[in-house]
Amino acid sequence: MAEARARQYELTKPAGSLGRLEEVSVKIAGIQGKGNPQIKHKAMIVMAGDHGVVDEKVGNWPREVTAQMVENFLHGGAGINVLSRQVGARVVFVDMGVASDLKPDKQLIVKKVAYGTKNMCLGPAMTVAQAVKSLEAGIEVVTTEVKKGLDIVGTGDMGIGNTTASSAIFAALSGKTAAEVTGRGTGITDEQLKHKIDVIKRALEVNKPNPEKPLEVLAKVGGFEIGGLAGVMLGAAAAHIPVVIDGFISGAAALIATALSPQVKDYIIAAHVSAESGHAMMLNYMGLKPLMSLDMRLGEGTGAALGLFIAEAGVRTLVEMATFAETAVDEGGNARA
Amino acid sequence: MAEARARQYELTKPAGSLGRLEEVSVKIAGIQGKGNPQIKHKAMIVMAGDHGVVDEKVGNWPREVTAQMVENFLHGGAGINVLSRQVGARVVFVDMGVASDLKPDKQLIVKKVAYGTKNMCLGPAMTVAQAVKSLEAGIEVVTTEVKKGLDIVGTGDMGIGNTTASSAIFAALSGKTAAEVTGRGTGITDEQLKHKIDVIKRALEVNKPNPEKPLEVLAKVGGFEIGGLAGVMLGAAAAHIPVVIDGFISGAAALIATALSPQVKDYIIAAHVSAESGHAMMLNYMGLKPLMSLDMRLGEGTGAALGLFIAEAGVRTLVEMATFAETAVDEGGNARA
Numbered sequence: 001m002a003e004a005r006a007r008q009y010e011l012t013k014p015a016g017s018l019g020r021l022e023e024v025s026v027k028i029a030g031i032q033g034k035g036n037p038q039i040k041h042k043a044m045i046v047m048a049g050d051h052g053v054v055d056e057k058v059g060n061w062p063r064e065v066t067a068q069m070v071e072n073f074l075h076g077g078a079g080i081n082v083l084s085r086q087v088g089a090r091v092v093f094v095d096m097g098v099a100s101d102l103k104p105d106k107q108l109i110v111k112k113v114a115y116g117t118k119n120m121c122l123g124p125a126m127t128v129a130q131a132v133k134s135l136e137a138g139i140e141v142v143t144t145e146v147k148k149g150l151d152i153v154g155t156g157d158m159g160i161g162n163t164t165a166s167s168a169i170f171a172a173l174s175g176k177t178a179a180e181v182t183g184r185g186t187g188i189t190d191e192q193l194k195h196k197i198d199v200i201k202r203a204l205e206v207n208k209p210n211p212e213k214p215l216e217v218l219a220k221v222g223g224f225e226i227g228g229l230a231g232v233m234l235g236a237a238a239a240h241i242p243v244v245i246d247g248f249i250s251g252a253a254a255l256i257a258t259a260l261s262p263q264v265k266d267y268i269i270a271a272h273v274s275a276e277s278g279h280a281m282m283l284n285y286m287g288l289k290p291l292m293s294l295d296m297r298l299g300e301g302t303g304a305a306l307g308l309f310i311a312e313a314g315v316r317t318l319v320e321m322a323t324f325a326e327t328a329v330d331e332g333g334n335a336r337a
Numbered sequence: 338m339a340e341a342r343a344r345q346y347e348l349t350k351p352a353g354s355l356g357r358l359e360e361v362s363v364k365i366a367g368i369q370g371k372g373n374p375q376i377k378h379k380a381m382i383v384m385a386g387d388h389g390v391v392d393e394k395v396g397n398w399p400r401e402v403t404a405q406m407v408e409n410f411l412h413g414g415a416g417i418n419v420l421s422r423q424v425g426a427r428v429v430f431v432d433m434g435v436a437s438d439l440k441p442d443k444q445l446i447v448k449k450v451a452y453g454t455k456n457m458c459l460g461p462a463m464t465v466a467q468a469v470k471s472l473e474a475g476i477e478v479v480t481t482e483v484k485k486g487l488d489i490v491g492t493g494d495m496g497i498g499n500t501t502a503s504s505a506i507f508a509a510l511s512g513k514t515a516a517e518v519t520g521r522g523t524g525i526t527d528e529q530l531k532h533k534i535d536v537i538k539r540a541l542e543v544n545k546p547n548p549e550k551p552l553e554v555l556a557k558v559g560g561f562e563i564g565g566l567a568g569v570m571l572g573a574a575a576a577h578i579p580v581v582i583d584g585f586i587s588g589a590a591a592l593i594a595t596a597l598s599p600q601v602k603d604y605i606i607a608a609h610v611s612a613e614s615g616h617a618m619m620l621n622y623m624g625l626k627p628l629m630s631l632d633m634r635l636g637e638g639t640g641a642a643l644g645l646f647i648a649e650a651g652v653r654t655l656v657e658m659a660t661f662a663e664t665a666v667d668e669g670g671n672a673r674a
Contacts, residue, residue: 313643
């Protein structure tokens with residue numbers, strides 16, 4: 001990081017004038033452990049899972065949409081496909097626990113822990129063994145990608161009902177109330193929002209997750225894709241790969257990952273703050289400062305894909321710009337600063 | 338725009354969930370006059386000019402840096418080179434009024450109006466004829482690019498002293514005080530800032546630019562690159578090309594362009610709000626909402642290059658994503674909304 005910071009000062013620009021790009025370049029230098037980091041091999045890991053809590057009618061989209069959207073991913077027609085193509089990232093789709101069997105596809109990795117979680121209003125969403133299994137699956141997926149060549153990874157999710165689980169995780173770990181951390185997901189009315197908050201309250205009352213035990217929180221009110229994404233973050237950090245996280249669901253996974261291992265925070269880059277109410281608070285709770293704020297709330301990793309681009313812009317300017325010494329440009333204000 | 342808006346509703350995502358990407362896609366559809374806009378041919382136009390007001394010691398960088406940085410541009414070593422390569426935009430550098438003769442280069446267009454403006458503290462920065470010439474040069478440059486194939490254009494600047502001129506333009510047109518609209522440019526101390534504000538006050542008192550006459554404002558307290566960029570905006574709008582503007586200096590050019598022809602505003606996309614104090618106020622004054630806020634203050638069009646990427650992301654998602662009708666995805670909340 002010191003090496004990168006020093007180089008930023010030598011580049012032909014007023015010191016600090018690339019703002020957040022400089023900041024992210026220095027962070028990535030630290031993560032990759034080299035003053036001239038590189039971003040060549042990029043991957044998006046998008047994990048899907050279903051949620052038993054959908055039985056409580058927490059949103060407007062039927063459970064089946066999870067599987068339908070995975071099919072859409074595999075045909076290249078979703079937002080994340082378009083944006084991954086634009087940023088030049090390969091995409092890995094993972095079935096972590098979709099409620100139906102998906103058609104085999106070479107782009108789809110099947111790590112199905114179960115056919116959806118159980119309804120967390122009636123008891124734990126999953127067993128602790130399943131929570132461990134979902135974390136391990138995430139670690140395996142990212143480790144496989146590391147072997148193929150990986151300089152940076154983005155995370156994304158698909159799972160009808162997963163903003164409900166994510167709000168429950170945030171409330172459980174932070175002690176904030178359900179009302180504070182619950183938003184409108186894909187778009188619900190005031191009345192539906194009130195109901196969603198009640199559902200989360202009930203899930204917390206029934207399960208009483210211990211905030212000191214992140215694995216228990218994941219098991220009681222989490223989701224398979226959320227556990228999987230937490231595993232991706234743990235595995236990426238262990239391999240010194242920066243992880244660009246998407247919105248509210250990736251944020252909930254980051255809460256689990258950083259609760260399990262606080263150092264993971266240093267490997268996470270928050271791509272954007274989403275339009276989901278509670279996301280800004282969640283990032284702030286983790287001490288992560290988002291790169292962008294584009295009123296997005298699609299999930300799938302769409303925000304993370306844009307974040308990959310900004311991270312790459314930071315690294316490219318750090319590595320490719322000329323220094324004062326290499327040019328005839330006067331150091332001006334930098335020399336005097 | 339209506340066609341694009343309707344398609345956004347048909348795409349496989351919750352309506353509105355791509356936020357600002359949807360907004361910018363609809364705007365570009367309107368500008369290009371087609372429901373399925375395209376962004377294939379991208380160009381950055383970076384204009385350079387010197388400023389007589391540098392005699393008043395308004396910053397820390399010597400005048401010579403303008404020419405030195407243009408040379409750096411032509412060698413591909415500046416921030417704008419790196420970011421333009423990343424977004425796949427060709428770059429056109431224009432000498433609008435650098436104080437010295439630059440070495441001929443096939444990437445450099447020479448439209449030199451004069452060897453730098455005059456010191457605006459002592460009288461007008463340029464004649465009205467020169468202001469007209471700078472606008473016309475900008476129109477010519479962008480028109481040439483349109484002929485080569487152009488779907489979107491970004492603007493950038495290089496000119497030691499040009500935040501001073503830009504603040505003066507903003508104060509002159511808006512009636513705001515010099516203190517309100519003046520920031521630290523490439524980085525100055527509190528004392529230097531006080532001096533810079535005094536210089537701008539003096540320039541306004543000496544010249545008394547009429548806020549109703551944008552051409553007079555440009556002549557009295559503007560710059561050749563600022564006039565050129567205003568011309569680029571006028572020419573792009575006339576050719577139905579969206580213009581992604583960079584920071585404070587491109588903003589000052591947009592103030593001139595929109596004062597001359599208010600409809601130009603509809604063709605402008607504000608890439609980012611820069612760290613230069615006064616820029617947020619300037620965008621707000623024009624009713625433009627920036628896409629990003631990355632604490633950047635380098636100029637050169639670096640923010641605009643990133644803005645080109647976001648604009649392209651908006652257009653690509655609009656055009657390339659699958660619709661509900663094309664897939665088996667349930668319309669869920671969209672149908673009910």
